[in-house]
Amino acid sequence: MLNISTEHKKEHLYLEVYHYYKKLIMENRLLPGSKMPSLRKCAQELKLSRTTIENAYLQLAADGYIIARAQSGYYVTDIARKQHPHALEKHPRNIIPCIYDFASSGVDRESFRFDLWQRYIKSALRQDERMLSYGEPQGEKDFREVLSDYIRERRNVICSPDDIVVGAGLQSLLQILCPLLRERKTVSFPTPSFIQGSTVFEDYGFDVHYRDKTCDVIYVSPAHMTKWGEIMPVKRRLELIRHAEANGHLIIEDDFENEFVYLQKPTPSLFGLSGGENVIYIGSFSRLLLPSIRVSFMVLPPSLRELYEKKAARYNQTASKAEQIALCQFIRDGHMLSQTRKLRRLYAQKLKALTAAVKNAFGKNCQIITGAAGTSLALTIPCSSTGEQLKKAARLQGLRLEILNETENDITLVLSCSSIPVNDFLPACQLLKSVADNL
Amino acid sequence: MLNISTEHKKEHLYLEVYHYYKKLIMENRLLPGSKMPSLRKCAQELKLSRTTIENAYLQLAADGYIIARAQSGYYVTDIARKQHPHALEKHPRNIIPCIYDFASSGVDRESFRFDLWQRYIKSALRQDERMLSYGEPQGEKDFREVLSDYIRERRNVICSPDDIVVGAGLQSLLQILCPLLRERKTVSFPTPSFIQGSTVFEDYGFDVHYRDKTCDVIYVSPAHMTKWGEIMPVKRRLELIRHAEANGHLIIEDDFENEFVYLQKPTPSLFGLSGGENVIYIGSFSRLLLPSIRVSFMVLPPSLRELYEKKAARYNQTASKAEQIALCQFIRDGHMLSQTRKLRRLYAQKLKALTAAVKNAFGKNCQIITGAAGTSLALTIPCSSTGEQLKKAARLQGLRLEILNETENDITLVLSCSSIPVNDFLPACQLLKSVADNL
Known part of the structure; x- marks a missing residue:
């Protein structure tokens, strides 16, 4: 029997009715296909208003326990038989394992020192006070300081920590960047294969072209021009910069895999060569550490930094704060350099x-x-x-x-x-x- | 004296020149303001081509070591004096501490069991094999399964794990959602104060209105209608759903702080009440665990799920894989429920x-x-x-x-x-x- 304490507020009543019937249905005491009592009858029996019963029934129907049939009333569904509708899907069809x-x-599974990284994450999580608040929208300040030192040293990218924006992967960065480029309408990618990049630009209404020097925005990965690792020679880098400068184009330099250049020293970045005026530099650590660590960053030239600053507080940081703090100390302690080597x-x-x-x-x-x-x-x-x-x-x-x-x-x-x-x-x-x- | 091994490829030569002069400058052996040798003279002295010297100088200039003066040549800058240009900025002006x-x-700093969470993160990081690859674009499969059980139990949201999309915070989710809603042009927010939400819609070209029932998309936080925690009564929820259904509007239900409703049981979700046809449910754990953990999720209704599936592979997952794995087990073990209570x-x-x-x-x-x-x-x-x-x-x-x-x-x-x-x-x-x- 339904036991309703009269102390409860009205809003609670219908939930009690709801749970009463839900229980009956899930325990198979009300069987699939059986008819629910009419609203009027139920209200009389339970000494509750019809509205309360109706709310309970609506909720039961919304949750799939009962179903309304026109001109007839409510009937119990077979939800009890398939409580976990996806339980059967848990084991997908036999897939041939990839050897x-x-x-x-x-x-490479041998390449990453999990024990070391765990130590850094653990130490980051020990900073209780810091973990209790939201991260800085632009990325943790000390992490950006370390990044700015790191890319100056490694990639000749000279910038202040305030020019750096951190995000959970390249796309999160492009989703902040694209709205800042609203007067630009066309973007050129080196190949159609970099779907992740072009999708974001399409989402913001850009026309996407390939190897088109006349576009407003030129997206390049100079250290990864082809899938087999061709790198852009300095001469072509300088040409690209001059052409972009002469035509007011913006270059996005995705420095993907720059650390895997097997010459003695990586080729200078476009950002460094250009003096950083109309180049956005994008870096990431996914191939250097673990793809599952979602931390990337971009360096904005002065004009865009100004636009960004006006909007910065409107975006929440996407990258994990713990991973930023860990990465900051990991780089400080020189592990990124030895990992690269x-x-x-x-x-x-x-x-x-x-x-x-x-x-x-x-x-x-x-x-x-x-x-x-x-x-x-x-x-x-x-x-x-x-x-x-x-x-x-x-x-x-x-x-x-x-x-x-x-x-x-x-x-x-x-x-x-x-x-x-x-x-x-x-x-x-x-x-x-x-x-x-x-x- | 510069020592150039003839075995090197041409591309290396300019870098050797670059490093030679960089060293001289940084060690103050070439003083700020002093003139660099002319390209012609330098090329003669080092027995290298003028192009090689020019590339080295361009790089030195790009990196701020020297500066070109028109009609005169290159001069050493004062970079050696201010190697870390932001070192002075590290201590911001005296800010009054917030007491x-x-x-x-x-x-609340007492609310979160850091030791417990550390254990879960540690156990996630021990799954070496899993951490070596990129995460699933939609979110880790086992995590979505746990989420689907959790929200069915807690919020009467009945959905399959395939309806769930995980992301690093609300904005990352909206940045996937907005491009799927391209035929919709207007969105209504309850107040102008939720800048984070409205900014994303503006970025995608939506017209943002407030408390406007005629908009194509209605954004609501029914468990957080005002800053002092008013919740939307069931009656208004049902009205809202009926109105949206009648007019073909889409409701985005941001279930922010639903867990902090101090009645015996939270009010049913709009998604549950509507049967999930034209409601997108968005949940997050930032107020329940730590704001610094960036994991949110949305539940898509069937029509949008179909559109999403076509594009899913184009988006990389933004949420940390380690945090997803940890959260998955944390919920499985019942800690989310006890944390909520x-x-x-x-x-x-x-x-x-x-x-x-x-x-x-x-x-x-x-x-x-x-x-x-x-x-x-x-x-x-x-x-x-x-x-x-x-x-x-x-x-x-x-x-x-x-x-x-x-x-x-x-x-x-x-x-x-x-x-x-x-x-x-x-x-x-x-x-x-x-x-x-x-x-």
Whole structure:
């Protein structure tokens, strides 16, 4: 029997009715398909107003416990049988496990010192007082100071901490930047493959073009011009800057993978070369540390910084405060530099080993292109099937591939060395060869 | 003497020249104001091409070491004296410390179990394999499953994990949502004070209105209708839903602070009441856990979910993967429920104690309004100065205030109890009284 204490406020009554029936239904004491008492009858029985009962029924219906049938009344649904409608979906159809992932954007599992990073996160979380408040919209002040020192030293980007805006990944930064560029309408990307970048610009109403020097905004990744790590030579950088200056264009320099340039010193940044007047510099640590750490930053030139400052307080910081604090101290203690050195050495060795493994597996029947940076090589092999067919056949054997290009007689793949251990290179390449041969 | 190994590629040469002069300048062996050798002379001396020297000089100039004077040549700047241009700015002007923060959006320092949260973060970071890859664009799958159970149980929001999108805070979610609503042009907010929300809509070209029932999108926070915690009664919720349905409007339900409703059970969500057809539900944990944890989520109705799925892969996840994994297990283990109960009890007690302290300090000479939820009360006191004057005078005494309203004779403040310990309520209120009296 429903027990209603009269002390309760009116608003509570309907909830008590709601819970009473919900319980009956979920315990199968009211079976699926059975009719609920009419509003009038229920109200009489419980000595409550019809409105109260109606509110309870509406809520029960809204939550899927009962359903209204026109001209007839309310009926119990079969919700009790499928309380967790997604419980069955929890185990997706048998998916073939990926053994060798040549298409990975992850990092080498040996490369990251989890124990070290845990120590820094732990120490960040110990700063109780600081964790109790929202983060600074622009990013934590001490972190921006460390960043400004770091990029001056490493990338010749000279800026004040106040020019730096921190965000949870590139897109969060572009979502702050795009509204500041409202008089600009067109943006040029180097290739259509960088969907993440172009989507944000499209979302803000920009016309997206490719390799179009006449656009208002020129987006470039000079340290990652192609998937196999070609870098933009200084001469072309200077040309690009001069052309942009002469035409009043804005350059967005996405310095992706600049740290993986295997020359003695990375090529100077566009921001540094231009003096930072009409270049926005964007940096990130996802390939250097962990992709799952969502901390990126951009350096704004003076004109945009002024516009940003007016709006800064309107945006909440997206990057985790704990991760900012941890990263700040991690860089201060010199770990970013040693991590960079370590990864550069590691990936240079791995790319060399992968090249050797490909040659071993394919003999002279292939063409390999490597760049001066990055973690991938381009491999062209003879194949009369389509790239999609090759990709599917490989996937069935546990091999994940990225197709770059295809002609009637051959297919070009991008093979990333980052996620596969060195000892697996040869078996992986041999598997790829056998898949291609048996197509 | 500059020592150039001939083995190097051409691109390296200019960098060697660059570093040679950089060193001389930074070590004060080339003094500020001194003239650099001409390009021709330098090229002759070093037996290098003029282009190489020019590239080195351009880079030195870009990095601020030298400066070009028209028709004259390059001169050393005073960069060596001010290597860290912001070093002096590190200690901002003497700011009066804030002793009592009545305007805080933070949380009570006693409320959060840092040790517990650290354990969960640590356990998340131990999942090495998972941390090595980018997060799922929509949010971690197991986290969305837990969320869907949680909001069904707590808020009667019935949805599948696939309807949930996770992001680093409300704005990150709106930045995914707004581009999906492109045929809608107008949005209504309850008050102009929620700048964070309206800014995103403005950024995407929406016309922002206030309390306008004719808008295409109606943004509401039913559990936080006013700053002092008024909640929207069920009757008005049902009206709102019916009106929106009849006119094809979309409701965005920001369920901010729904957990701080001090009735026995929170009022049902709009999403639950409507059956989720044209309501987007948005939830967050920042007031429940720590504002510095940036994890929010939204539940999309079927029509929008379809649009979202087409674009999902174009957006990177913004929320920290470690924090998602930690939060997932934290909720599973029941800590979110106990945290909610604890905070609701704590803030109910604190609001009561703050009310008593205000009455004690101001006597009958004030008016207090409290709502059924939240962490603040509204206080009206007689004051012939402006709100801005009161705010400034209070700040000089270490008191931070938020002004809600003012007339010729009185000022209404919002006093938040969240960041001030209970024992400080009385001295804080007495300080406020003395500031107001001495204006």
